[in-house]
Amino acid sequence: MAELVKVKINGQEFEAEKGKLLIEAARENGIEIPAFCYKEGYSLQAACRMCLVEVEGTPKLQVGCTLPVDVNRDGTPMVVHTESDTVKAARKSTLELLLTNHPLDCPVCDKGGECELQDMVFRYGAGESRYTERKVHTPEKQWSPVVFFDAPRCILCYRCVRACNEGMGVGALGIGNRGVVAEIIPNKHDHLECDECGACIDICPVGALTSGIYRYQTRPWEMNHVGTICTHCSDGCKTTLGVRDGEIMRGNNRDSSGINGEFLCVKGRYGFDFVNHPDRLQTPLLRNAAGGFDEISWAQALDLVSKKFTEVKSKNGKFGVIGSNHTTNEENYFLQKFARQGLGTKNIDHHRTGDLATLFDALSGKTDALASMQDVYTAKAVLVVGSDLAQQHPLLSFQARANYRHHAAHIYAVTTGEVREDKQAVASVRVQKGGELAGVESLRDKLKAEANLVIVFGDTVQGDALRKLVAFGDSLGIPVKYVGLVDYSNSRGAYDMDLLPRDGGLSREQMLAAADLDVLWVVGANPLKSAALASKNACVVVQDMFLTETAKAATLVLPAASAYEKNGTVTNVTGEVQKLKQAIKVMGTKTDLEIMGSIAKEMGLNLGIWLPEKMLEEIRSTVHGYNVALPVLSSGAAVATQPLNGKVAALPGTIGSAGDTLFTSGTLGRYSKTLNSVMEAPGSLYGGKDH
Amino acid sequence: MLQSYPEGKKRSAVVPMLIYAQDETGAVTAELIEEVAKRCEVTPLQVDEVVGYYSMLHRKPQGKFHVQVCTNISCMLVGGTELYDQACKKLGLGHKQTAADGVFSLEEVECMGACSWAPMVAINYDYHHNVTPEQFDALIEGLKRAQ
Numbered sequence: 001m002a003e004l005v006k007v008k009i010n011g012q013e014f015e016a017e018k019g020k021l022l023i024e025a026a027r028e029n030g031i032e033i034p035a036f037c038y039k040e041g042y043s044l045q046a047a048c049r050m051c052l053v054e055v056e057g058t059p060k061l062q063v064g065c066t067l068p069v070d071v072n073r074d075g076t077p078m079v080v081h082t083e084s085d086t087v088k089a090a091r092k093s094t095l096e097l098l099l100t101n102h103p104l105d106c107p108v109c110d111k112g113g114e115c116e117l118q119d120m121v122f123r124y125g126a127g128e129s130r131y132t133e134r135k136v137h138t139p140e141k142q143w144s145p146v147v148f149f150d151a152p153r154c155i156l157c158y159r160c161v162r163a164c165n166e167g168m169g170v171g172a173l174g175i176g177n178r179g180v181v182a183e184i185i186p187n188k189h190d191h192l193e194c195d196e197c198g199a200c201i202d203i204c205p206v207g208a209l210t211s212g213i214y215r216y217q218t219r220p221w222e223m224n225h226v227g228t229i230c231t232h233c234s235d236g237c238k239t240t241l242g243v244r245d246g247e248i249m250r251g252n253n254r255d256s257s258g259i260n261g262e263f264l265c266v267k268g269r270y271g272f273d274f275v276n277h278p279d280r281l282q283t284p285l286l287r288n289a290a291g292g293f294d295e296i297s298w299a300q301a302l303d304l305v306s307k308k309f310t311e312v313k314s315k316n317g318k319f320g321v322i323g324s325n326h327t328t329n330e331e332n333y334f335l336q337k338f339a340r341q342g343l344g345t346k347n348i349d350h351h352r353t354g355d356l357a358t359l360f361d362a363l364s365g366k367t368d369a370l371a372s373m374q375d376v377y378t379a380k381a382v383l384v385v386g387s388d389l390a391q392q393h394p395l396l397s398f399q400a401r402a403n404y405r406h407h408a409a410h411i412y413a414v415t416t417g418e419v420r421e422d423k424q425a426v427a428s429v430r431v432q433k434g435g436e437l438a439g440v441e442s443l444r445d446k447l448k449a450e451a452n453l454v455i456v457f458g459d460t461v462q463g464d465a466l467r468k469l470v471a472f473g474d475s476l477g478i479p480v481k482y483v484g485l486v487d488y489s490n491s492r493g494a495y496d497m498d499l500l501p502r503d504g505g506l507s508r509e510q511m512l513a514a515a516d517l518d519v520l521w522v523v524g525a526n527p528l529k530s531a532a533l534a535s536k537n538a539c540v541v542v543q544d545m546f547l548t549e550t551a552k553a554a555t556l557v558l559p560a561a562s563a564y565e566k567n568g569t570v571t572n573v574t575g576e577v578q579k580l581k582q583a584i585k586v587m588g589t590k591t592d593l594e595i596m597g598s599i600a601k602e603m604g605l606n607l608g609i610w611l612p613e614k615m616l617e618e619i620r621s622t623v624h625g626y627n628v629a630l631p632v633l634s635s636g637a638a639v640a641t642q643p644l645n646g647k648v649a650a651l652p653g654t655i656g657s658a659g660d661t662l663f664t665s666g667t668l669g670r671y672s673k674t675l676n677s678v679m680e681a682p683g684s685l686y687g688g689k690d691h
Numbered sequence: 692m693l694q695s696y697p698e699g700k701k702r703s704a705v706v707p708m709l710i711y712a713q714d715e716t717g718a719v720t721a722e723l724i725e726e727v728a729k730r731c732e733v734t735p736l737q738v739d740e741v742v743g744y745y746s747m748l749h750r751k752p753q754g755k756f757h758v759q760v761c762t763n764i765s766c767m768l769v770g771g772t773e774l775y776d777q778a779c780k781k782l783g784l785g786h787k788q789t790a791a792d793g794v795f796s797l798e799e800v801e802c803m804g805a806c807s808w809a810p811m812v813a814i815n816y817d818y819h820h821n822v823t824p825e826q827f828d829a830l831i832e833g834l835k836r837a838q
Contacts, residue, residue: 174736176743185743187736 111207160200231563235395236572282588306602317518320511324524325488328568330615332497346505355462387458507653754796
């Protein structure tokens with residue numbers, strides 16, 4: 001730890017690390033120095049002049065965001081005043097200048113109510129302006145379907161420019177012209193070609209950058225803010241949904257309290273709009289004689305399913321159960337319990353997108369070998385094998401970049417094509433698919449010299465290759481942790497909750513290929529998108545939000561609630577459990593847990609109370625490593641789990657990532673208007689794709 | 692040119708590289724921005740920012756004689772504004788305009804660091820000191836004859 005020195009702020013003496021920025025030292029001691037351009041974790045700008053403070057012994061006001069704490073030359077502590085009359089007057093003048101060309105259209109501005117400029121003017125009061133010149137006005141611009149720019153509102157704090165350059169590693173924003181006509185410019189003259197992540201909108205202290213789907217829709221104070229977990233990729237970012245009258249108005253990073261901090265990608269921010277897609281199923285559907293569907297009531301539907309399940313069970317028929325990568329742990333747990341205990345079948349599986357079984361088996365006997373999301377940010381070195389993180393795991397990519405930026409971590413990439421990590425990488429190795437191990441081997445000497453390492457690998461490394469990768473990690477003689485990439489929001493949870501064809505059960509492919517299958521029960525998955533069902537007489541029961549390829553082939557379709565419409569928990573790619581919080585309800589749908597619970601009740605089975613809290617209790621006491629601390633979970637934090645540390649039997653079936661990009665998300669992505677509207681824009685930014 | 696800069700500081704070469712290139716090509720074009728970005732290992736947007744910032748970098752070609760009249764305070768006090776008005780009239784051009792025949796272009800510029808000899812005019816890289824409207828006319832006539 002750095003040397004501590006004394007510093008006196010507003011008459012109180014504190015200890016602070018020598019060299020720490022004054023604004024930070026003050027903040028740590030509960031004193032706020034206001035600032036627009038200063039943003040923790042990004043490079044210093046000193047552009048806004050809001051953080052001016054008075055330092056005794058210095059004739060002029062000093063900029064608090066770039067002033068390091070130190071003792072005076074005579075050894076006495078620095079004496080700082082942050083709220084003296086001089087300082088207040090200076091801030092008021094700064095605000096007057098910032099407002100010179102500001103349109104003051106707060107009554108219609110999206111940011112009104114949560115605007116930093118508004119707050120500051122409220123506090124320091126620049127109630128009048130001495131300027132009589134015409135304000136410089138430029139019309140608003142649309143840079144992409146989701147990003148709008150209103151130049152007159154901009155205070156040129158450069159936050160968006162830095163967030164895009166440094167945080168995202170994209171660099172799509174810059175400053176054009178100078179003086180009074182200076183403004184933010186996008187990388188393609190009149191439009192943006194970028195990740196469309198909206199970080200610039202989030203970080204904008206004023207209403208200059210606004211979101212295409214949220215702008216002019218509502219006021220911030222009219223919404224309830226529901227912090228839940230994004231239902232798209234497996235990184236598990238917290239997204240705060242702004243809900244008004246049962247409708248999700250926006251997703252953002254309101255309090256930056258999730259494992260993702262200030263990060264959110266295009267999916268987390270805008271990808272919620274599938275919930276009210278016109279094709280959303282809101283009533284159970286039964287196949288009729290003509291091959292079409294009839295709408296039926298829930299009572300009829302549950303009656304039909306339970307009778308069919310009971311009938312097939314009683315004649316010892318063959319069930320096939322396919323679970324989901326998106327449903328909650330509670331639902332997945334209940335489903336496997338239903339299958340194993342209720343239906344007496346071992347034929348249960350889900351779309352496995354990463355070889356977790358082999359990973360856990362290869363790590364058997366080791367402790368602390370699985371990296372957390374935080375580890376990717378703190379490790380001395382990160383090795384990415386066979387995945388385009390920026391495309392498929394944007395948070396992991398962000399963490400690695402932030403690690404490089406803040407801790408000068410060594411990044412390595414072994415991929416089939418150009419990836420964003422190349423820019424930070426000490427070494428990038430290009431390999432053919434399947435040649436990953438040779439690529440990793442070529443880095444041996446460099447990796448050996450690292451203090452510790454996190455290896456992040458995609459589905460291209462599985463089975464034997466994965467065992468060899470772990471053996472390679474062991475041979476380095478340094479602490480190595482692993483992240484086995486999986487695709488979706490609860491892919492890891494589906495594995496942990498045992499939606500697996502263990503002990504001779506049929507895998508997904510085997511179920512589809514079994515000609516004598518009597519019932520295929522698909523909960524939130526779309527296995528028939530890429531495969532055909534061999535059994536012609538099977539009763540196919542599908543729980544889904546949309547009429548997917550699988551649902552179209554169903555005998556009975558039950559409309560399910562999405563992750564934004566339910567409570568429960570999900571486990572992210574790094575094995576951290578987080579709580580889903582229900583934001584809205586969609587008429588006619590039921591959560592998968594309620595559907596399954598109702599079927600169980602109709603069948604007369606006792607599988608426990610189908611409430612998320614009750615199921616979580618059972619999971620905590622029965623699933624290895626899931627005895628998570630409830631208070632921590634309830635507070636909205638992520639809790640690490642530890643999978644069973646021991647031999648894991650090999651499973652039948654194939655493993656493969658769906659190869660989604662930043663702008664696709666399986667079935668959900670197909671029904672998201674916003675994701676589809678921005679899809680075609682980028683692409684050229686990233687050279688190769690792994691899939 | 693990049694050899695004159697320390698390792699890892701290639702971006703420092705952006706401004707001189709643009710100026711030299713502009714002297715050769717007459718204007719900063721999109722292709723030029725791409726090329727400079729590539730050579731200096733920055734994004735084209737970052738080069739674009741520089742081009743937007745510096746008034747001596749032009750996106751459109753200038754006349755053969757680029758007439759720059761200062762109207763900042765020192766020049767303004769001793770007739771800079773009148774001189775600029777005279778220039779507009781004489782050349783029939785406005786701020787940042789180029790004549791159709793491409794011989795002259797005009798620009799009202801900020802201080803060029805010759806306040807001691809105000810009012811001043813710069814034509815391309817040549818400074819002309821203590822210029823009166825009459826001298827300005829003579830200067831332009833001389834250039835017309837010379838070309």
